[in-house]
Amino acid sequence: MEKFLKKVGLEPIFYLLTGFSGSEVRMEASALIEKTVTGLGYEFVDLERAGRGLLRVFIDKPEGIGVEDCATVSNQLTRLFAVEGIDYDRLEVSSPGLDRPLKRTADFSRFAGRDVKLRLRVPRAGQRNFVGRIVSVSDTLLVLDVDGVALEIEVAGIDRANLVPEI
Numbered sequence: 699m700e701k702f703l704k705k706v707g708l709e710p711i712f713y714l715l716t717g718f719s720g721s722e723v724r725m726e727a728s729a730l731i732e733k734t735v736t737g738l739g740y741e742f743v744d745l746e747r748a749g750r751g752l753l754r755v756f757i758d759k760p761e762g763i764g765v766e767d768c769a770t771v772s773n774q775l776t777r778l779f780a781v782e783g784i785d786y787d788r789l790e791v792s793s794p795g796l797d798r799p800l801k802r803t804a805d806f807s808r809f810a811g812r813d814v815k816l817r818l819r820v821p822r823a824g825q826r827n828f829v830g831r832i833v834s835v836s837d838t839l840l841v842l843d844v845d846g847v848a849l850e851i852e853v854a855g856i857d858r859a860n861l862v863p864e865i
Contacts (some may be wrong), residue, residue, distance in 0.1 A: 727784055731755060734778050735771060738838070743794045751787025756794040760808075763793035796863035797840065803853055806835040809861060814842070816859035829862065 732742040735757055743756040757771055769820060772791040779786060800806055800814060804860075815829045830844035835853070842849045 705776065714861060728822055730782060730784075734774055738771060740767065740771060744799060750786070752790065753788070754790045754792070756792060756799075757785065757811055758794055758798065800851040800861065801860040803835060806832055806840055806853070806859075810834060812864075813862035814859050816842075816851075818843045818858045819855050819857045822851075824853060826857075 728742075728745045731745055734744075737743040740757040740759050740763075743758050744754075746754040746756075748754060755771065755775065757766070757767065768791040772789055775789060776789065778784070779789075783790070791827065791838040797815075798809075799819070800816075810832045813829065813831050816830070818826045820826075828842060828844055828849065830842040830849065833843050833848060835841070838853055840851045840853050841853055842854070
């Protein structure tokens, strides 16, 4: 199993947890990272595993992220990974950028009034991609103003969403 996980770019995080798939291992690492990052006062945005042992962690906070923030989180995660036995070769901690991904309902709420580009899982009237301003959001429904038309979209039906950078 260990060889298979390494071939597909995933390394086992807990060697004693047998019977877990690669996605379950990734979810376990995400939960640990999110708990640690949140405890430091930051928002955990995303975790990305890339080739050759690269682990990318994206963090955010309302005032924005600076180099010192990345260093603080990187140092803490390095200690966490050593204690938990999380295998990686390189760690990158950074801000999500100007086109920040929106993954949770709370993300949409935080950025209400901002323009967003999103892609639906299933086409709506033959269209999957939309750009509009976030009007409101509830637990299950996002209201998006697309060219003056209020469009109600189920949050569960969104494949991906990113902020449109403000110029």
